[in-house]
Amino acid sequence: MRLCFVGDSMVNGTGDPEYLGWTGRVLRHERSQRPELTGYNLGIRRDTSQQIRARWREEVMRRLPPEFEGRVVFSFGVNDAVQEVPAADTLANAQAILGEAKARWPVFMMGPVPIVPEDARSRSRGLDGALGPLCSRLGIPYLSVFDALLATPVWLGEARAGDGAHPGAGGYGRLAEIVLASSLWQAWIRSGA
Amino acid sequence: MRLCFVGDSMVNGTGDPEYLGWTGRVLRHERSQRPELTGYNLGIRRDTSQQIRARWREEVMRRLPPEFEGRVVFSFGVNDAVQEVPAADTLANAQAILGEAKARWPVFMMGPVPIVPEDARSRSRGLDGALGPLCSRLGIPYLSVFDALLATPVWLGEARAGDGAHPGAGGYGRLAEIVLASSLWQAWIRSGA
Numbered sequence: 001m002r003l004c005f006v007g008d009s010m011v012n013g014t015g016d017p018e019y020l021g022w023t024g025r026v027l028r029h030e031r032s033q034r035p036e037l038t039g040y041n042l043g044i045r046r047d048t049s050q051q052i053r054a055r056w057r058e059e060v061m062r063r064l065p066p067e068f069e070g071r072v073v074f075s076f077g078v079n080d081a082v083q084e085v086p087a088a089d090t091l092a093n094a095q096a097i098l099g100e101a102k103a104r105w106p107v108f109m110m111g112p113v114p115i116v117p118e119d120a121r122s123r124s125r126g127l128d129g130a131l132g133p134l135c136s137r138l139g140i141p142y143l144s145v146f147d148a149l150l151a152t153p154v155w156l157g158e159a160r161a162g163d164g165a166h167p168g169a170g171g172y173g174r175l176a177e178i179v180l181a182s183s184l185w186q187a188w189i190r191s192g193a
Numbered sequence: 194m195r196l197c198f199v200g201d202s203m204v205n206g207t208g209d210p211e212y213l214g215w216t217g218r219v220l221r222h223e224r225s226q227r228p229e230l231t232g233y234n235l236g237i238r239r240d241t242s243q244q245i246r247a248r249w250r251e252e253v254m255r256r257l258p259p260e261f262e263g264r265v266v267f268s269f270g271v272n273d274a275v276q277e278v279p280a281a282d283t284l285a286n287a288q289a290i291l292g293e294a295k296a297r298w299p300v301f302m303m304g305p306v307p308i309v310p311e312d313a314r315s316r317s318r319g320l321d322g323a324l325g326p327l328c329s330r331l332g333i334p335y336l337s338v339f340d341a342l343l344a345t346p347v348w349l350g351e352a353r354a355g356d357g358a359h360p361g362a363g364g365y366g367r368l369a370e371i372v373l374a375s376s377l378w379q380a381w382i383r384s385g386a
Contacts, residue, residue: 002238009231012231012233014231017221017224017228018221019213019217019220019221019224019232020212020213020217024212024213024217027212028210028211028212031210031212035210036356038202038205038207038238039212040205040234040237041233041234044233044255044256045195045231045256046258051255055255059252062237062244062248063237063238065239163229
C-alpha cells in the first residue's frame with residue numbers, strides 16, 4: 001500500500017529533531033502489519049487550503065499509480081487560521097479537495113491542531129468544528145485531535161520552547177499515539193472506509 | 194535552511210522500517226548544527242530522469258520560497274538503468290535538471306546506487322561514471338557512492354532479503370554515513386559550494 005500525507009508544516013513534521021513527525025511514527029507502527037507500506041510526505045510549510053487545493057492532485061497522482069493500492073490522508077487548516085482565510089473559503093476548498101480525492105482513493109482527514117497564538121488557535125478550533133460535519137456529509141472519516149492535543153501539555157509546551165509554532169518529538173509522538181489509538185484510523189487503515 | 198531531496202525510491206527510503214531513509218538520517222545529524230533545518234523528501238518510486246525532469250521544478254519551487262535559504266539534493270539514475278533508458282537520454286535529462294536548478298539554488302548530486310540485477314547494476318555503474326564528469330562541467334559537487342556501497346555487504350544483502358530491490362535500516366544507515374563522512378558534502382552543507 002502507498003500512502004500520501006498531504007498538508008502543511010504539521011504534516012511535514014517541522015521542528016521534530018527525529019525527522020519523523022506524526023506521519024513517520026504512524027508509518028513505522030503500521031509497517032509491522034504490512035511490510036509493503038510506502039509513505040509519501042506532502043506537507044508544505046505555510047500552505048493554506050487554497051495552496052493545497054492547487055497542488056494536491058498532481059502531486060498525489062504522480063505517487064499513486066493505478067496499478068498499486070493507494071490512499072490519501074489530509075490534514076490542513078492551521079495556516080488558514082493563522083492567515084485569516086475566511087472559514088467559508090476553507091470549507092469550500094476542503095469540499096473540493098476531499099470530494100475529488102474520494103472519487104479516486106480511500107481518504108482520511110485529520111483536523112487542524114492547536115497553535116500558540118490565541119486568536120488563531122480559536123479560529124483553528126472553529127475550523128475543526130466545521131470540517132467534521134463536512135467530512136461526515138462526504139462520507140470521509142474525520143479525526144478531531146484539537147482537544148486531545150490541547151489537553152497534552154507537551155504539544156503547546158514544545159512549540160513555545162522551540163520555534164514558537166511547531167512541537168518537537170514529544171508532541172509529534174503524542175499525536176501519532178492519538179491517531180493510532182483511534183477506532184476511526186484503525187478501521188480506515190484496515191479497510192479503507 | 195530548507196533542503197529538498199529529489200529522486201527515486203532510494204531517496205524516498207522505500208524498504209526502511211524506520212521510515213527515515215538516508216535523507217532522514219542525514220537531516221537528523223545535520224540538525225545538531227542548524228536547528229532550523231527543514232527537509233522535503235521528493236523521492237518517487239520508479240521515477241526515471243525523464244519523470245524527474247518533468248516534475249522537479251514545480252515541486253521544488255513550492256517548497257523553497259525565495260525569502261528562505263533553500264538548497265536541492267538530487268539522486269537518480271537507478272530506474273534509468275532498470276528501464277534501459279539510453280545513457281545519452283539520462284545525461285541530457287541530468288544536464289537540463291542540474292543546469293536549471295543550479296541557476297537558482299545551491300545543488301548537490303549523489304550518484305546512483307548498486308542494485309540487485311546484474312545487467313541493470315552494470316548500467317547503473319556506467320551512469321555513475323558519466324554523471325560525475327557532467328557535474329564537474331556544471332560546477333556541481335557529485336558524490337559517487339556506488340563502489341562504497343558495493344563494498345558494504347548489508348546494502349545488496351538487505352535488498353535480497355527484503356523486496357529484492359531496496360535495502361533496510363542497515364543499508365540506508367550506511368549510505369547516510371558515507372554522505373556525512375564525505376568532504377564534498379561537508380563543504381556543501383556548510384557553504385553551499
